[in-house]
């Protein structure tokens with residue numbers, strides 16, 4: 065090139081590159097500006113880049129190859145530069161669209177899936193309602209209990225099998241009164257009697273724990289509710305009338321209830337409450353093992369030793385208590401066969417359970 069002489073005209077390729085680099089460094093602020101710039105450089109008819117190639121034939125033959133190569137390199141640089149400007153513009157446009165996205169009010173709404181109460185909660189609330197109507201109040205207690213409240217004050221002898229580690233989940237066996245996860249809701253009876261004395265009319269619903277292996281009818285965590293009445297001259301007749309009224313309200317009028325003597329340390333006399341089988345109406349089926357009756361609750365008159373442990377004089381006061389499993393009631397009311405369904409949180413199961421009327 066140096067040989068082309070001191071007066072050769074300014075190099076059009078170099079000039080075009082200089083002006084393109086300046087323009088592309090400034091960038092474009094709109095689609096229209098971008099299209100105008102692109103057309104000015106690359107436009108088929110009047111574009112500056114195609115124009116570079118028009119002059120090639122007027123060059124001396126020995127310069128043509130060199131010129132053509134440089135023009136092609138310039139064309140590539142300009143095309144790439146314009147492509148980059150286009151990408152930058154597209155990004156800016158899409159960010160602007162997101163920032164100012166208008167709400168399309170004609171689109172259908174998204175359905176929000178509402179949760180529902182767990183069947184055990186529904187059963188607990190139903191039972192609470194029934195007892196509240198009968199004048200009971202609802203009491204609560206800790207799930208981590210002392211041996212005193214869970215066993216000792218309830219008249220469990222020190223060697224009673226229920227204290228065995230097979231049933232009880234201990235947290236601290238070395239404490240003066242060992243700490244454990246309560247195995248029943250009865251410690252709430254003790255706490256309420258010690259706190260409020262007599263007379264008393266409470267229910268205590270809640271979660272309880274046993275060291276059980278899981279199967280269709282056993283869970284290490286389950287739910288109980290128990291009722292306690294302490295007053296003057298409370299007898300087994302009051303217990304029977306109350307369980308009849310309660311189970312009639314829960315399972316329907318005409319529900320038959322009977323009381324069979326049995327033993328629990330904290331009641332004297334103790335009783336199993338049995339209910340006419342819901343599944344066969346007393347005719348006998350597999351669920352009731354052919355007897356027509358199902359055990360539904362444990363009950364009895366409060367043992368004098370339990371009243372004494374709570375500072376209540378058993379000469380002056382007497383009481384009854386009964387307790388039942390909420391999970392079992394849920395199985396019966398909703399008629400499903402396996403307790404594990406209650407604890408697996410499977411929405412396909414839970415969503416089938418309508419609220420109890």
Ligand SMILES: [Zn+2]
Pocket residue numbers: 341342343344345346347348349350351352353354356357
């Ligand atoms: Zn039956």
